[in-house]
Each structure stands twice: as structure tokens, then as C-alpha cells.
Amino acid sequence: MLRKNKWLTLGVVLLVSLALLVGCGDNNGDNNGNNNGEEEAADNGTEEATYPMTFVDDTGQEMEIAAEPQRIISLTPNLTETLFALELGDRVVGVSDECNYPQEALEVDQVGSAWGLNLEAILALEPDLLVASGQTPQDAVDQLRENNLTVVVFAPRTLDDIEEMFRQVATVAGVPENGVELANEMSDGREAFNQKVAAEEGDRPTVFVMIDENLYTVGSGEFMNEMINNAGGINVAEDIGAGWPQISEEEFLQIDPEVIISSFTPRDDILANSNWQGINAVQNGRVYNINDDVVTRPGPRIVEGLEELYNAFYE
Structure with a gap:
């Protein structure tokens, strides 16, 4: 088991519990390499992902992603939900124990909890990308990287940041057009909600x-x-x-x-x-x-x- 990390305050512990507590198989590689995907990317102004890709995550860590990820492990529920919403569920080979949505995520191999990730299980799945949140213990992230695993941390703090996270996850995974679409969907939903609230007396x-x-x-x-x-x-x-x-x-x-x-x-x-x-x-x-x-x-x-x-x- 990876070493556990104590949170600095009880408030953070409780937040993590909220965010974390409370899918599947290998990808065939055909989802995003077709001409239709390239045309869609051109239509919405996104650039086609190219590899090797240099990426800087939300902790400032720079890394090189050698090829389009095909075996992804998600270490937190919000990123599991994001991957499936980006139509990347068939590339997700592992999730944390707390991941309970969507239903398909329950069928994916589990790799431990946020406080005790199972390194042996993670290595056995041979992932080419792991995605983590800002609440994932840093010592866990460090130990995964020491085992030559690529770990990208996404730590959104605002609603705009969440939309940007969709775009970034999609870019790293080679489907930037899906990220733009999901971000626009959330933005449109927020705008509709603003109008709904403005109508209240x-x-x-x-x-x-x-x-x-x-x-x-x-x-x-x-x-x-x-x-x-x-x-x-x-x-x-x-x-x-x-x-x-x-x-x-x-x-x-x-x-x-x-x-x-x-x-x-x-x-x-x-x-x-x-x-x-x-x-x-x-x-x-x-x-x-x-x-x-x-x-x-x-x-x-x-x-x-x-x-x-x-x-x-x-x-």
C-alpha cells in the first residue's frame, strides 16, 4: 500500500471525503484516429493532439506524454466521471475504490482508496496515464512517478477551472474536440441557470x-x-x-x-x-x-x- 498522508486540517479531510467517497477494458484505438474526429476538431477551432506531448499539470509538474494514452487509471471520482463524459470510458482500466458513477465505472478494476492506493494492482494494469486530483496525497503521486508512471494532477478551484479541466484532460488523451464540447455544454448550462435565478423575485x-x-x-x-x-x-x-x-x-x-x-x-x-x-x-x-x-x-x-x-x- 502507498504511504498515507495526513491532511493539514480536519476541514480538508472532510472535503476530501465528500469529493472522493461520496468503465472498461482495453481500447481498440479506433475512437479518435478517424477523419471524422479531425474534421470535428477543425470545426470547433481545436488543434489535433500530437505526440510526444509536453504537458504542465496544475501543480506545475512538466512531463512528456509519449503517445496517445490507451490505458488510463483515474484516482478520484470527479476525474472518472470526466473521462466517461469525454467518451473515454473504454480506455479506463482502473479507478479508485470511491468511484461510483457512472454505472460503468463500477465494472472497472479498483486500485485502492485515496488514502491507500494499491501500487501492486496499479502496476499490474500497465497504465500509460494516471489522472489525479489536488486532493491526492503528494507522497502517493511521488511514489507512482518513482515507478516510472505518468501522473497528471488536475486541481480546479473555480467553475471556469472545471471547464478548462475538461479541455485539458481531453487534450492529454488525444480527443481535444470532446473537451471543447463538454466545456461548452457546462458553460451553456451555467448561463441558462443564471437566467433562471435572475427571474426569481x-x-x-x-x-x-x-x-x-x-x-x-x-x-x-x-x-x-x-x-x-x-x-x-x-x-x-x-x-x-x-x-x-x-x-x-x-x-x-x-x-x-x-x-x-x-x-x-x-x-x-x-x-x-x-x-x-x-x-x-x-x-x-x-x-x-x-x-x-x-x-x-x-x-x-x-x-x-x-x-x-x-x-x-x-x-
Whole structure:
């Protein structure tokens, strides 16, 4: 097993749990080498991928990709979802234990969890590309590279970054036109959502995202903060700090959110907490457990996540 890495804060641990917890066989090589694919790339302004390719990932690591990848391992659920959405599922030969979508991903060989990747299983699959997220422990990435494996890390922080990730993953895999199409699809969905929210009358509700009962939440600089705003809410923790800050119970009572979105803590537990009975959201029963996967994973189901949030804000 690869060495485990301790997170710097509990907030990061919980976020990773959200993003990571909560396909298949060899590719025949015919998907992207035909003339139709080249014509589509020309039509949407993308350049045909050429190899060897020099690529710099989101950690600043420069690497050379010798040939179009045919055996890909995904180390995080959001990238598994992205690969399948890019029509690369038949090249995915391995996924992490937490990958549960799409259904086809459940049929792919598993290579361990984010906290304990199985190096032996990974090597046995003979991958020519591994894709990892910014939450993948750096020591795990380093050990994979020490075994002469090509690991590309994608770490989107904003919704625009996620669209760019689609384009980058597709470029590395040799199907840039698929990345442009998926990015445009998400962009169009976001724009439609902006118009939907703009049509709502009245004030936007104030929202608190409760990662757990220790009151970790999402602050500025993260795509979840953007999602709250795009879905028509106001993130009350946006000005508290960047990333995943923890607030005190006194601060929680002071900010008095109108809506609470809970990741792990059951709705009934929040409503029953005797210390929180004076909070607006608790008094009015506006506490929601939503589908974590579509809200916490920076991937192709972001627009579904916006819909989940919108329904909670404007029920």
C-alpha cells in the first residue's frame, strides 16, 4: 500500500471525503484516429493532439506524454466521471475504490482508496496515464512517478477551472474536440441557470454549508462558493475566510443563516440541536441534506448540483 498522508486540517479531510467517497477494458484505438474526429476538431477551432506531448499539470509538474494514452487509471471520482463524459470510458482500466458513477465505472478494476492506493494492482494494469486530483496525497503521486508512471494532477478551484479541466484532460488523451464540447455544454448550462435565478423575485437567501457539526464550512476561492452564488444564494461564510474555514458556535449563531446545506450531519440532528434552536434556518425547517456527489465533485454533473441547490433555496 502507498504511504498515507495526513491532511493539514480536519476541514480538508472532510472535503476530501465528500469529493472522493461520496468503465472498461482495453481500447481498440479506433475512437479518435478517424477523419471524422479531425474534421470535428477543425470545426470547433481545436488543434489535433500530437505526440510526444509536453504537458504542465496544475501543480506545475512538466512531463512528456509519449503517445496517445490507451490505458488510463483515474484516482478520484470527479476525474472518472470526466473521462466517461469525454467518451473515454473504454480506455479506463482502473479507478479508485470511491468511484461510483457512472454505472460503468463500477465494472472497472479498483486500485485502492485515496488514502491507500494499491501500487501492486496499479502496476499490474500497465497504465500509460494516471489522472489525479489536488486532493491526492503528494507522497502517493511521488511514489507512482518513482515507478516510472505518468501522473497528471488536475486541481480546479473555480467553475471556469472545471471547464478548462475538461479541455485539458481531453487534450492529454488525444480527443481535444470532446473537451471543447463538454466545456461548452457546462458553460451553456451555467448561463441558462443564471437566467433562471435572475427571474426569481425577492431577496436571495443567506446560506451556510455545514461540512459537519464541528462547523467547518466553505469560504471564498472554492467552486462550491461559486455554486451557492450561481444557484441564487448568498454564502454567509464567503467573507470569513478562504478555502474551508471553521467557525465557532458563537459565530454560527451570529450569522444566523436562512438556509443550511448539510453534507454529513443528518437534517434531524441539526433540527434537534438544542443550541441551534434560535437560528432562522432551524426555526423554519430550512435544513437540507443534498446529493453530495453532484455538489462536491468538480466534474461534469455541476449543473445538476446547481439544480439541487436551487431547489433548496427556492422551494
